[in-house]
Amino acid sequence: MEKFVCHCGIVAPVDQVDVNTDVIIPKQFLKSIYRTGYGENLFDSLRYLDEGVLGQGAKNRAINKEFPLNFPRYADASILLTQRNFGCGSSREHAVWALRDYGFRALIAPRFADIFASNCVKNGVLAVELPETTVKKLFEALYRQPNYQLTIDLQTCRITSDDGINIVFTMDPSIRERLLHGWDDIAVTLQEADAIHQFELQQQKKYPWLWSPLKGQSR
Amino acid sequence: MKQTLYDKLWDHHLVKQWKDGTALIYIDRHLLHEVTSPQAFAGLREENRLPRRPQANVATVDHAIPTTRSERSAGIVGIGDDDARLQVQTLDEYCHYFDIRQYGIQHAWQGIVHVIGPELGLTLPGMTVVCGDSHTTTHGAFSSLAHGIGTSEVEHVLATQCLVRKKMKNMQVVITGQLPKHVSAKDVVLALISQIGNAGGQGHAIEFAGNVVSELSIEGRMTLCNMAIEAGARVGLVAVDDRTVDYFHNRPFAPSGEYWHRAERYWRSLTSDTDAYFDKVYSMDVSEMEPQVSWGTSPDMVVPISGKIPDPQAQSDAGVRSAMEQALTYMDLVPGTSISDIALDRIFIGSCTNARIEDLRAAAAILKGKRIAKSLKQALVVPGSQQVKRQAEKEALDQIFIAAGMEWREPGCSMCLAMNADKLENGERCASTSNRNFEGRQGYGGRTHLVSPAMAAAAAVAGHFVDCRFIAPEVAH
Ligand code: SF4
Numbered sequence: 001m002e003k004f005v006c007h008c009g010i011v012a013p014v015d016q017v018d019v020n021t022d023v024i025i026p027k028q029f030l031k032s033i034y035r036t037g038y039g040e041n042l043f044d045s046l047r048y049l050d051e052g053v054l055g056q057g058a059k060n061r062a063i064n065k066e067f068p069l070n071f072p073r074y075a076d077a078s079i080l081l082t083q084r085n086f087g088c089g090s091s092r093e094h095a096v097w098a099l100r101d102y103g104f105r106a107l108i109a110p111r112f113a114d115i116f117a118s119n120c121v122k123n124g125v126l127a128v129e130l131p132e133t134t135v136k137k138l139f140e141a142l143y144r145q146p147n148y149q150l151t152i153d154l155q156t157c158r159i160t161s162d163d164g165i166n167i168v169f170t171m172d173p174s175i176r177e178r179l180l181h182g183w184d185d186i187a188v189t190l191q192e193a194d195a196i197h198q199f200e201l202q203q204q205k206k207y208p209w210l211w212s213p214l215k216g217q218s219r
Numbered sequence: 220m221k222q223t224l225y226d227k228l229w230d231h232h233l234v235k236q237w238k239d240g241t242a243l244i245y246i247d248r249h250l251l252h253e254v255t256s257p258q259a260f261a262g263l264r265e266e267n268r269l270p271r272r273p274q275a276n277v278a279t280v281d282h283a284i285p286t287t288r289s290e291r292s293a294g295i296v297g298i299g300d301d302d303a304r305l306q307v308q309t310l311d312e313y314c315h316y317f318d319i320r321q322y323g324i325q326h327a328w329q330g331i332v333h334v335i336g337p338e339l340g341l342t343l344p345g346m347t348v349v350c351g352d353s354h355t356t357t358h359g360a361f362s363s364l365a366h367g368i369g370t371s372e373v374e375h376v377l378a379t380q381c382l383v384r385k386k387m388k389n390m391q392v393v394i395t396g397q398l399p400k401h402v403s404a405k406d407v408v409l410a411l412i413s414q415i416g417n418a419g420g421q422g423h424a425i426e427f428a429g430n431v432v433s434e435l436s437i438e439g440r441m442t443l444c445n446m447a448i449e450a451g452a453r454v455g456l457v458a459v460d461d462r463t464v465d466y467f468h469n470r471p472f473a474p475s476g477e478y479w480h481r482a483e484r485y486w487r488s489l490t491s492d493t494d495a496y497f498d499k500v501y502s503m504d505v506s507e508m509e510p511q512v513s514w515g516t517s518p519d520m521v522v523p524i525s526g527k528i529p530d531p532q533a534q535s536d537a538g539v540r541s542a543m544e545q546a547l548t549y550m551d552l553v554p555g556t557s558i559s560d561i562a563l564d565r566i567f568i569g570s571c572t573n574a575r576i577e578d579l580r581a582a583a584a585i586l587k588g589k590r591i592a593k594s595l596k597q598a599l600v601v602p603g604s605q606q607v608k609r610q611a612e613k614e615a616l617d618q619i620f621i622a623a624g625m626e627w628r629e630p631g632c633s634m635c636l637a638m639n640a641d642k643l644e645n646g647e648r649c650a651s652t653s654n655r656n657f658e659g660r661q662g663y664g665g666r667t668h669l670v671s672p673a674m675a676a677a678a679a680v681a682g683h684f685v686d687c688r689f690i691a692p693e694v695a696h
Contacts, residue, residue, distance in 0.1 A: 016542065018417060018542055020517075020657050023658060023659075026659055027636050027637060027638050027659075027660075028638070030254050030282075030283075031254075031283060031300075031303055031306055032302070033257035033305060034258065034261075035258045035370075045659050051663040054302055083538055084418070085417065085418050085451070088417060089655060089657060090353050090655075091255070091351060091352055091368060092369075093258075093370040093371060111418065113418070113451065114421060114451070115353055115367055115368070115369060115453065118369060119369035122369065122371035122372070172239075172385075174237070174239045174385075185375055186268070186374065186375050189243065189375065189378075189379040189381055189383065192234065192235055192381075195235045196234055196243070196245070196271075196380065196381060199234045199245050200245075200380075207481075207482075207485065208481070209343075209474035209478040209479075209481065209482045210343075210346065212478065213274060214274055214277070214320055214472060216471065
């Protein structure tokens with residue numbers, strides 16, 4: 001997994017509450033069996049005026065000029081500023097893959113939905129939660145200045161900008177560690193193989209029915 | 220220490236606890252389907268890893284598969300959509316490669332993951348259950364600790380049989396009163412979400428309690444827990460009681476003989492201790508409850524059938540107001556409209572929320588001897604599993620649906636998420652027994668209203684929403 005240490009980039013707004021994962025990446029793109037290739041279809045129903053099809057590409061599609069991500073000034077954005085409960089709904093990790101693929105490294109909102117937040121960590125995407133009032137201030141600053149940039153430093157848990165923003169954020173220490181080091185979660189857990197094995201032996205004694213082989217025909 | 224049900228299930232599966240609160244939780248059952256697993260299997264193979272305990276995993280196909288008899292009868296090769304066929308094929312190959320049990324497209328036990336898990340006894344009380352699908356909360360209805368997970372976590376569980384988690388807080392929802400006839404678990408949970416909001420349970424494991432929950436069937440409890448995620452809760456739970464124990468008697472993979480007795484003894488301990496501490500408690504009385512209908516694009520935008528479309532101007536919170544306005548525009552509705560004046564294009568009875576036998580019976584009771592409205596373009600009934608389908612056919616429920624002018628399909632997720640051909644056209648409006656009314660969920664530009672099976676059936680007869688109690692025959696139950 002890619003590390004997240006410190007990132008400076010242009011901020012783009014999606015100024016809506018409850019943006020669910022069906023909106024972040026609509027279901028027709030879930031038919032892909034890969035982890036990449038979703039960037040062009042991020043926010044598909046908001047970015048385009050026509051219905052997207054898997055594998056069709058962005059060319060020849062009707063662009064929704066009113067959607068901020070289509071404004072030239074946000075073309076190189078890598079930080080997304082949004083409202084509360086972002087990522088609610090379906091557990092599809094494709095939502096994070098799409099954000100990552102598009103180029104977003106960090107997300108800022110008052111609150112993220114649970115499953116979505118864990119999916120972010122697994123993909124080296126930093127999801128920073130800030131109080132509603134602070135998010136509101138950031139939106140105001142962003143709307144005032146074109147090419148508004150923020151620097152998010154995970155080592156110091158601080159967000160800064162040229163216009164004097166200096167925000168300290170809180171981050172779950174274990175998530176912070178994982179992101180800073182870019183650890184492979186599976187490799188970390190496999191170091192606990194002994195503990196897992198001990199647990200299994202105990203469980204076989206206490207709850208043996210959970211270990212009965214599944215009989216009968218499958219496939 | 221007094222413990223909640225969630226505390227107990229957590230403790231019984233704790234492999235390791237770190238100081239910062241992170242824990243390693245052992246997973247007893249992992250359910251897989253074709254849409255969120257191929258990338259996980261690919262990751263495993265790339266890293267040269269093997270599933271730690273292949274027997275703990277069971278796969279089926281449900282999300283992307285077609286539901287017409289003609290496409291289904293030819294098996295995988297019969298799937299018309301190239302991408303969906305590739306997904307199903309990929310799952311099949313990986314299951315073969317990694318030696319994982321699969322109830323494939325033509326198996327007699329195929330069905331929606333959350334329907335087949337309990338009905339086969341693959342998921343049992345006291346188990347930890349995960350699946351790459353947020354509605355895994357369903358299995359909490361019989362005290363299994365069930366989490367929806369993302370694809371990276373699917374890979375993690377395959378490789379380690381564990382999940383990295385922090386313990387959540389405890390929330391109790393106490394449901395009391397006398398549930399009126401033809402008002403169902405679906406109405407209760409829709410009303411609950413409208414009251415506590417789509418993030419009202421976030422960060423919490425919700426335990427449903429109270430006399431109404433005790434009186435619900437296991438199927439009804441599954442409907443409650445299924446939609447806990449729509450209130451933002453990753454886990455929903457109901458304590459074990461006689462009904463739970465009875466439900467698992469003679470299920471194909473439930474324990475038997477000496478193991479049954481040991482299991483039953485353990486299961487009966489799966490309740491919250493009296494006076495256990497809950498961080499949040501929410502109480503609701505359902506005696507006056509009406510059938511509910513969602514009007515917007517979030518599952519907390521719900522009103523009773525006698526209600527009207529609410530006015531965003533009455534809202535003080537700017538975020539809520541603009542979300543409501545956006546929802547009304549998308550849904551093409553104006554404030555003040557009576558719910559019963561909303562006309563429909565399609566009806567969908569199905570999904571892991573409401574496609575079990577009890578749901579089909581409730582719908583059939585309303586539809587018996589009636590025809591669906593001529594104004595409808597389509598009314599689909601999609602059973603949750605092959606077993607449900609066979610049972611319904613045994614009871615001739617399929618004949619009631621077909622005689623009414625509805626389509627009786629093969630099991631799958633179908634129009635719940637519209638990954639296959641079952642979908643709404645742009646601008647069409649649907650009464651649906653599924654769980655999400657998000658923009659485009661049932662098809663690009665499609666408009667979804669969430670309701671109970673009885674309400675969907677009543678709407679099918681009328682062509683618009685109507686209180687199912689006006690249509691229901693007063694048969695003695
Ligand atoms: S029926 Fe709908 S909610 Fe349930 S598993 Fe299938 S897609 Fe998900």
